[in-house]
Structure formats: structure tokens, C-alpha cells
Amino acid sequence: MKKIISLVLAVLLVVTCFTACGNTDKDGSTDTNTNTKTIKIGGTGPLTGGAAIYGNAAKNGAxxxxxxxxxxxxxxxxxxxxDDVNDAEKTVTAYNTLKDWGMQIFLGSVTSKPAVATSAESNSDNIFFLTPSASATDVLGGVENPLTGSVxxxxxxxxxQMCFVDPNQGAASAQYIFDKKLGEKIAVIYKNDDVYSTGIYNSFAPKAKELGLNVVSVTTFTDDTSTDFSVxxxxxxxxxxxxxxxxMYYEAAAMIFTQANNAGYTPKYFGVDGMDGIxxxxxxxxxxAEGVMLLTPxxxxxxxxxxxxxVATYKEKFGETPNQFAADAYDCIYAIYNMLKDESVDxxxxxxxxxxxxxKKITADSFKLDGLTGESMSWDATGAVSKYPKGMIIKNGAYVGLD
Amino acid sequence: MGKRKISKNTRQSFITYGVVIAAYILLTVLASTGALSSTFKGLLVPVCAYIIAAISLNLTVGVLGELSLGHAGFMSVGAFSGATVAIALKDSVPSEWVRLLIAVIVGAFFAAIFGFIVGIPVLRLRGDYLAIVTLAFGEIIKTIVTNLYIGKDASGMHIGFLDGDILERGGKMILNGPNGISGITKISTFTSGFIIIMICLIIIFNLVNSRSGRAIMALRDNRIAAESVGINITKYKLMAFVISASMAGAAGALYALGQNTVTANKFDFNTSILILVFVVLGGLGNMLGSVISATVLYVLPETWLRQFSDYRMLIYAVVLIAVMLVTNNSKIRALVSRLIPGKNKDKEDEKNV
Known part of the structure; x- marks a missing residue:
């Protein structure tokens, strides 16, 4: 009996301990002030689990x-x-929780697959959706499938969307490699169970063909095989x-750099915005990562x-250098602020x-946003942002503009 | 006397039906009066799907006594076949109910076929070996679906593997490889989920109380003894396994048609384990236990535990361990049965099974 009592007590202790943590965390991060001018903005993202780095960055930036x-x-x-744990099913629950909380504007989901689900939900509820980083075309809808030409x-x-849509990145990368004559023989490694990675590859491949780039090797990996790249x-x-x-995202890329180096293979590398943060x-x-080139906003x-x-504020508050997700989320909030500050909403x-x-405001011709991820960014009815990627190269452990 | 004689199994099954029906009526009334929050409303259909998956796995694990770690694989088969059919029939079958019915039947049918194909070689194995092979099966299904493309154009349906370029201009992709199926029209409802749960429960209880069911349980309790009295091992094992797989397929179809988008990654090893956890916590062979544990363990981390923000899944794990320890502690069980007088004897009987 004593054992049981001590067990129950231990569990209680743990629970109360975490209750305290949870509460302080909550008080620290949200404004409990119930001003009538306060607009409730919600967002879902992977705050725990394998993709937590993106969700937390976006949350902190916002x-x-x-x-x-x-x-x-x-x-x-x-x-x-x-928290949506990067899961299209859990994210709907997270979205519904926000709705119960009284969310008025939705910052969308941080990652692509959950965003496809929440964008459909928010569309039927007519809640404004501006995602910092979910780049798949299915999030926006209305985009033609390049293979069939149908929507x-x-x-x-x-x-x-605040970020580039996947096809733009793939095609832009091919164009960039071609224009700057970066490689004679090109190899591609992509993650074929990931929407982001496949989306970019599917638009890179036709563009590379069109430009006559010499792609000699195309290999893939999945979530389960993302630790060994020897093949x-x-x-x-x-x-x-x-x-x-x-x-691809940078964790896998870091593995590739390390393993290629061990194998005595030192080609030039070219990445996309997911490489940011490496x-x-x-x-x-x-x-x-010396000499790695990437396109990032x-x-x-x-x-x-x-x-x-x-960057200084972020470092001071969260103790790390912000990545692109944080900057995108920051820009999202300012976009909403710029649109709403003259409106009588409460x-x-x-x-x-x-x-x-x-x-109405975001699609207006006059609306332009100067943010961290681009200057005079604008949106049209397709929902995609119009801004230019910057070509970067890593030199002496820092990003330097390529041009 | 007479009452006690029919009781045991029959009473157990009627209690289960009663609890499920009562819960359905209660939730429907709450939903119609607007007392149910959006969060709960959104959880209803997935909960139904997980309940069906749990009771179907309970048939394999609890009644047949074989450990299967690939149950999500059957859900996956049902989900993708069912959702593909539902989308393909969107124009020709306008009624949502009929479309859902067809999708669920197709999902159950395909999952049954896979159950049969996998079952023939796999059920020759026992214990750990069977568990490992079913685990591999789940992974194989996941990889196949990740690389599968299904589309529809003017000349009909096309299927491609690894290569998505299978359609003429103007065709529509339904299952788009790693992107899964997007743009599903949600047609699963709580009522349809409830009906499928009831059908599955009726099938399972009637199977368990039938001649075949007794043969299956005899296999579980002592294979050699069962074989010696002339029970055909392969036949009965396969029967339980295929029924279990087809129900999981129905669960998958119901699940997929209640989501906006599904990908193959959803039905991975973790999902199989999650369903197994529902079954083990609910009690092996105890269908009502599976229903309750699936509901509680699915709803808990999504609602009440959200207040713990980052520590949510940690607390969930602690809760799981605590429940496991408490329900397996004979002293606590004795305490509970003392607190509920009258039920004392039955409870003890059940536990000794």
C-alpha cells in the first residue's frame, strides 16, 4: 500500500510541477490584458516533435x-x-481549439502538410489565413499541376503565403545555376516522402531540362533513411x-555535408530556403558548409x-540566431498590423x-510591405507573395550575398 | 439462475452496445444544442475511426492471441482505396451517404484482401516473429503508397508507380505520391462512424460467441490441444485475421473521408503502436475497454493536456505509465471492486480469464 501511495504522490508532484511550468510559460508569452482593441491571432505549428525547431521559431518571431x-x-x-506535431490530423484539433479560444485572425500552420488541412478549414469558416512558411501549392489552391495542367x-x-511557393523555388534555382554557370554536371538528392522537397524537385527537373542543364544523378531518401547518405x-x-x-531542410543537408566530406567528396552545393539555419x-x-550556396529571402x-x-531582440529573448521561419512570422504579424491599424476593428x-x-486590403495594388524577408512585398489574388530570393554563399561561417 | 446463465458474454455485449448508444445519443444532443465546442466536434470522427481500429485489433490480439504491429497498414489500405473511390465517384454518385458507404465497403474489401495475402504466410509464424513480420508489412504499405500515383483523365483511371507523369492534359491526380490525397470532401459524419462501430461490435460479439469464435479462442489458449481435437489452425487464424483487417480498412476509409488530406506517413509504426496501446490499456479481449481507452487516450492529449503546452506529450506519457501501473495492481483492483458492491464477484471472474 505504501508503494502505491508514494507512486500516486510522485505522479501528483510531477503533474503539479509541470502545471506550474505550463502556466508560467503561458503567462509569459500571451497578453492577458483584455483590452477591447485587442485582436486575437492564432497559429498552429510543430512546437514539439521532430519539426519543433520550425514551429518554435515561427512562434518566437511572431x-x-x-x-x-x-x-x-x-x-x-x-x-x-x-502545437500540431506536424500532423494534418492534429492540426485540425489545434485549429478548433483556437476557434474555441475566439481567434479572429489565423497565422496558418508553419509546415506544409498541416497547412493544407487548416487552410481548407479556415476557408470554410472564412477566417483570414496568412502562413509564414507553408510553401506547398495545395495550401493556396488554384495552382495548376505542372504535369496535367489542371487545377x-x-x-x-x-x-x-509569406514564403515562396515551392515551384518558384525549384525553377528559380535551376535558372540561377544556369545563369551563373555554377556546375557542369549536377546531382540532385531530395526527400521523396516530403511535400516541400518533392515540390521543389518537381519544378526544378522540367526547368533544368528546358535550360539544358546536365543532371547526371538523381537520388532520394525518406524520413526513415535520413541518417545514412552513403548510397x-x-x-x-x-x-x-x-x-x-x-x-531539403538543413538537418539532412548537414548529414550529407559531413558524410560526403568523410568520403572524400567535395563538390559545390546549392540549397534552397530550408538550408537556412545550418x-x-x-x-x-x-x-x-563553407562555399554552400543557397537561395533564401x-x-x-x-x-x-x-x-x-x-536578430538582437531574438538572441536576447530566446538565446539563438533566428532563422527564416522566425523572420517570416515576424513579417506576417506586421503585414496584418499594417492592414488593420487604420481600420475600426476590435x-x-x-x-x-x-x-x-x-x-481586400492585401490584394490591393497599393499594399506593399517592407519586411525582414523582402522589400515592397505584394500579393495578388493567387495568394502567392511576390518578392525576390537572395543568392547567398557561406564564407567564413557567415552568409554573404552572392551578387 | 436463468439470468446468470445468459449473463456473462451476452450481458457484457449488451452493456457495450448500451454504453456506445448512450454516448452517441448524449453527444448528438449536446452537439445539436451547441453545447459541444468546435474542438470536440472536430474530434468525433477521428475518435470513431480509432475506436473501430482498436476493437478490430483487439480481435487479433485479445481473441486470437497474436501480436500484430502492422495494424495501421490495413487502415492505410482502407484509407487510400476508400478515399480514391470516393473522389473518383464524386460526379457519378451525388449522394454523400451512398458514396461513403461504397468507400467504406471498398476500403474494407481491399484491406481484407491484403489481410488474406499477408495472413497466409505470416500466420505460420508465432509470437515475436509474427510481430516483426506484421511490422514490416506496415512499413511496406507505407513505402508503396508514398510512391503510388493514381489519377483520372478523359480515358479513365491510371496508376503509376514512382513516376507521376501518367495523365493526359486536363486529367486530375487523386493520389499524388508523397503528397497523398489532398482536397478530400469531408463526407464522414459522427452518425456514420457510430453505425460502423455498432456493426463491428455486433460482428465481433457474434463471432466470439459462435462455434468459430470458440475455436479461435481455443487456439489462443492452447494451440496443441486445439489442434489435437481437430481444429483447423490455418482456417480459424486466417478468419480472425482477415475480419480484423477488413474492419481496420473500414476504419481507415472513415478516417480518410473525415480529413482534408491524408498521407501515407500518417499510418506508420507509431500509429500501429498507438492502437495497440488503446487495446492493451482497455484490456485484451475487452471490447468496451478498447472503446473507452481509445476515446480517453485520443481525446486527452488534444484537449485537457493542451494547457500544459510544451509538456503535453510528456504528461501524456506519465499518464500512460500511471494508468498501466494502476490498472495492473491487484491491490487497487481489489479496492475498486470493494467500493462497487455487488459487482465484486463478476469482476474477479473477468480478471481471472
Missing amino acids: QIAVDEINALGGIKFELNYQ EIDRKNNVF QIADAKDKGADLVFLP LTLDGFDTKL FNADSEDESIKKF SKTSASDICDILV
Whole structure:
């Protein structure tokens, strides 16, 4: 009996301990002030699990913007991020939880697959959806499948993206490699169970063909095989590729750099925006990333005043260098702020009314946003953002502009 | 006397039906009066799907006594075949109910075929070996679906493997490789989920109380003894396994048609284990236990535990361990049965089974 009692007590202790943690965390991050001018903004992202780095970055970036705006006076925001574990099923529950909380504007989901689900949900509820980083075309809807030319998912009129849409990145990368004559023989390694990676590859491949790039090796990996790249690296090496295109997130890329280096293979590498963040990865030897080129909208080492300020605040608050996800989320909040600051909306305005206002404003020709991830960014009815990627190269452990 | 004689199995099954029906009526009333939050409303269909998956796995694990770690694979087969059919028939079958019915039947049918194909070689194995092979089966299904492309154009349906370029201009992709199926029209409803749960429960209880069911349980309790009295091992094992697989397929179809998008990654090893956890916590062979544990363990981390933010899944794990320890502790069980007088004897009987 004693054992049981002590067990129950131990469990209780653990639970109360974490209750305390949870509560302080909550109090620290959200504004409990119930001002009538306070607009409730919700978002879902992977705050726990394998993709947590992206969800937390977006959450933190958005929080910085919210804190800055609340300090300005006038319209105030309250931010609530719910965990979706990067799962299309859990994200709907997270979205419904936010709806019960009284969310008026939705920052969307951080990752692509959950965003496909939540964008459909928010479309039927008519809640404004502006995702920082979900780049798949299925999120927006209304985009033609390049293989068939038909639209498989209808355009969701309330949905907008802050990041580049996948096909643009793939085609832009092919164009960039061609224009700058970066490689004679090109190898591609991509993750074929991932929407982001396949989306980029599927638009890279036709463009590369059209431009006459010499792609000598195309190999794939999946979530389960993302720790051993010896086969892919050997294939690229044997075919004599001098440039390896890596449309993937940086954890896998870091593995490839390390393993290729061990195998004595040192080609040039070209990445996309998911590569951003590789320099801050724990335990990664940044020397291996030397000379890696990537297309990204955000550069944490930029001399730009607003970026410097953002990076400093982020470092001070969260103890790490922000990546592109954080910057995108920061820009999302400011986009919403710029659209709403002159409107007479308050905590009682319905989500649907706010959505109508925001959709009208964001697609207007006059609306331009200067943010961390681009200058004079604008949106049209397709929901995709129009901004230019910056070509970056890693030199001495820092990003340097390529041009 | 007479009452006690029919009781045991029959009473157990009627209690299960009663609880499920009561829960359905209660939730329907709550939903119609608007007392149910959006969160709960959104959880209803997935919960139904997981309940069906749990009771079907309970048939394999609890009644047949074989450990299967690839149950999500059967759900996957049902989900993708069912959803593909539902999307393909969208224009020709306007009624949502009929479309859902066809999808669920197709999902169950394909899962049954896979259950049969996998079952023939696999059921020759026992214990750990069977578990490992079913685990591999789940992974194989996941990899196949990840590389499978199904589309529809003017000349009909096309299937491609590894290569997505299978359609003429103007065709529509249904299953798009790693992107899975997007743009599903949600046609699963709570009522349809409830009906499928009831059908599955009726099938399972009637099977268990039948001649075949007794043969299956005899195999579980002592294979050699069962064989010596002339029970055809392969036949009865396969029977239980295929029925279990087809129900999982129905669960998969119901699940997929209640989501906006499904990918093959959803039905991985973790999902199989999750369903197994529902079954083990609910009690092997105890269908009502599976229904309750699937509901509680699915709803808990999504609702009440959200207040713990980052520590949510940690607390969930602690809860799982605590429940496992508490329900397996004979002293606590004795305490509970003392607290509920009258039920004392039955409870003890059940536990000794």
C-alpha cells in the first residue's frame, strides 16, 4: 500500500510541477490584458516533435512582432500558438481549439502538410489565413499541376503565403545555376516522402531540362533513411557531379555535408530556403558548409537596421540566431498590423468580417510591405507573395550575398 | 439462475452496445444544442475511426492471441482505396451517404484482401516473429503508397508507380505520391462512424460467441490441444485475421473521408503502436475497454493536456505509465471492486480469464 501511495504522490508532484511550468510559460508569452482593441491571432505549428525547431521559431518571431506592436499603443494583438506535431490530423484539433479560444485572425500552420488541412478549414469558416512558411501549392489552391495542367484544388480565397511557393523555388534555382554557370554536371538528392522537397524537385527537373542543364544523378531518401547518405553520395561521386542540388531542410543537408566530406567528396552545393539555419545547428562543423550556396529571402547577418534589431531582440529573448521561419512570422504579424491599424476593428469584430477587410486590403495594388524577408512585398489574388530570393554563399561561417 | 446463465458474454455485449448508444445519443444532443465546442466536434470522427481500429485489433490480439504491429497498414489500405473511390465517384454518385458507404465497403474489401495475402504466410509464424513480420508489412504499405500515383483523365483511371507523369492534359491526380490525397470532401459524419462501430461490435460479439469464435479462442489458449481435437489452425487464424483487417480498412476509409488530406506517413509504426496501446490499456479481449481507452487516450492529449503546452506529450506519457501501473495492481483492483458492491464477484471472474 505504501508503494502505491508514494507512486500516486510522485505522479501528483510531477503533474503539479509541470502545471506550474505550463502556466508560467503561458503567462509569459500571451497578453492577458483584455483590452477591447485587442485582436486575437492564432497559429498552429510543430512546437514539439521532430519539426519543433520550425514551429518554435515561427512562434518566437511572431511573439517579438506582437510585443513590439503592443508597445506602440493603438491596436493590440494577443498571440496563441497551438502545437500540431506536424500532423494534418492534429492540426485540425489545434485549429478548433483556437476557434474555441475566439481567434479572429489565423497565422496558418508553419509546415506544409498541416497547412493544407487548416487552410481548407479556415476557408470554410472564412477566417483570414496568412502562413509564414507553408510553401506547398495545395495550401493556396488554384495552382495548376505542372504535369496535367489542371487545377486539382480550388483557390481558397482567404489564404496567403509569406514564403515562396515551392515551384518558384525549384525553377528559380535551376535558372540561377544556369545563369551563373555554377556546375557542369549536377546531382540532385531530395526527400521523396516530403511535400516541400518533392515540390521543389518537381519544378526544378522540367526547368533544368528546358535550360539544358546536365543532371547526371538523381537520388532520394525518406524520413526513415535520413541518417545514412552513403548510397546517394557514392552515386553523385561516381557520376562525377561537381554541383549537388539539395532541396531539403538543413538537418539532412548537414548529414550529407559531413558524410560526403568523410568520403572524400567535395563538390559545390546549392540549397534552397530550408538550408537556412545550418550555421546555427548544434554540433555541426560550420567549416563543412563553407562555399554552400543557397537561395533564401532572409539573412541574419545582414547590415540592414531592422534585421539587426530583430536578430538582437531574438538572441536576447530566446538565446539563438533566428532563422527564416522566425523572420517570416515576424513579417506576417506586421503585414496584418499594417492592414488593420487604420481600420475600426476590435475584439468584438467577427473573424469573417476581419477576413473580408484583410483580403481586400492585401490584394490591393497599393499594399506593399517592407519586411525582414523582402522589400515592397505584394500579393495578388493567387495568394502567392511576390518578392525576390537572395543568392547567398557561406564564407567564413557567415552568409554573404552572392551578387 | 436463468439470468446468470445468459449473463456473462451476452450481458457484457449488451452493456457495450448500451454504453456506445448512450454516448452517441448524449453527444448528438449536446452537439445539436451547441453545447459541444468546435474542438470536440472536430474530434468525433477521428475518435470513431480509432475506436473501430482498436476493437478490430483487439480481435487479433485479445481473441486470437497474436501480436500484430502492422495494424495501421490495413487502415492505410482502407484509407487510400476508400478515399480514391470516393473522389473518383464524386460526379457519378451525388449522394454523400451512398458514396461513403461504397468507400467504406471498398476500403474494407481491399484491406481484407491484403489481410488474406499477408495472413497466409505470416500466420505460420508465432509470437515475436509474427510481430516483426506484421511490422514490416506496415512499413511496406507505407513505402508503396508514398510512391503510388493514381489519377483520372478523359480515358479513365491510371496508376503509376514512382513516376507521376501518367495523365493526359486536363486529367486530375487523386493520389499524388508523397503528397497523398489532398482536397478530400469531408463526407464522414459522427452518425456514420457510430453505425460502423455498432456493426463491428455486433460482428465481433457474434463471432466470439459462435462455434468459430470458440475455436479461435481455443487456439489462443492452447494451440496443441486445439489442434489435437481437430481444429483447423490455418482456417480459424486466417478468419480472425482477415475480419480484423477488413474492419481496420473500414476504419481507415472513415478516417480518410473525415480529413482534408491524408498521407501515407500518417499510418506508420507509431500509429500501429498507438492502437495497440488503446487495446492493451482497455484490456485484451475487452471490447468496451478498447472503446473507452481509445476515446480517453485520443481525446486527452488534444484537449485537457493542451494547457500544459510544451509538456503535453510528456504528461501524456506519465499518464500512460500511471494508468498501466494502476490498472495492473491487484491491490487497487481489489479496492475498486470493494467500493462497487455487488459487482465484486463478476469482476474477479473477468480478471481471472
